[in-house]
Amino acid sequence: MGDLAGLDADEAAFWRPLIRIATVLPRALEDQFLPETGLTITDYGVLVALSEAPEHLLRISALAATTALSLSRISRVVDDLTRRGLVEKRRCAADGRASNAVLTEAGLARLEAAYPSHLARVRASVFDHLSAEEIRTAGPVLARLAAALDAAPPTDDC
């Protein structure tokens, strides 16, 4: 995906790499991660989100939001993780419609076991290629962009 007119040189030099990274990075991470750990990147993301939540517990819908997955997808992923014993699903006492996903002991163990592999893939695909200086200068820009993307899901028409 690339285009020239309409974007100035700096913008193009930002845009092209960005879109390339966005398409290539996820697969680069996934490819060896799954065989090594038996977890999808998606599975891993779900487990991480739970591990960082108080009580290792999150509403299904909250899980969807933090993992940027659709509700339907999260529903199935959680079911699958439940079947594998890594997560437990509890109907919420206060609100009978809602469910909470809870990380099990096995889930936490699995997550911790997967972490080194994940870290290795991240280093190999990203940080091994960048200097500390580069990381420090680009980080905040990425942070601002990520925040903007999260904040503006609807059609912000002028």
Place this chain on the structure above:
Amino acid sequence: MGDLAGLDADEAAFWRPLIRIATVLPRALEDQFLPETGLTITDYGVLVALSEAPEHLLRISALAATTALSLSRISRVVDDLTRRGLVEKRRCAADGRASNAVLTEAGLARLEAAYPSHLARVRASVFDHLSAEEIRTAGPVLARLAAALDAAPPTDDC
């Protein structure tokens, strides 16, 4: 997806936004683009790649490489675009196994018609949220990362 230990603060501040962007950006672009133009982001990428090639012509395999799609996927996408008259497929004279995809007049017209919509989405999702300064400083870093990702597909074991 996030992790804390193993990455220092700067790295984490680079990694988390990056992975978030990589997951959210593609959908943000796609969502309105398809209804507006009748083209998938993938379709669009293929047409752009062809439009930038000499003679508006590329080998199927080259197309796969530049769009970062699998050979099987490209095969079907090109077939589909051919059926829609946006691309033409020519068996290569020099090598009977190979095929070239060529952009048709209709394909070029369609691409040009889609461009404003694409540009608008890119601006709305990315450049409207960043200063020129930020774009200038982060661009080269992204470029280096993208280049590294493209260069190191196999298991670069130590």
Place this chain on the structure above:
DNA sequence: TTTTGCTGGTTGCGCAAGCAAGCTTTCGGT
């Protein structure tokens, strides 16, 4: 208290994408 509407989640379905196996054409060795 019953009805109407809303919210949280699940299920049916279709599409995008990759992997693995297959087919044809070419090339290198003999």
Place this chain on the structure above:
DNA sequence: ACCGAAAGCTTGCTTGCGCAACCAGCAAAA
């Protein structure tokens, strides 16, 4: 000239994912 190996797709099948339709529980009005 011939045969095995490799290149360049193509096709069958599986998986990940989202949308839209749906169901259950809650809440507010009648």
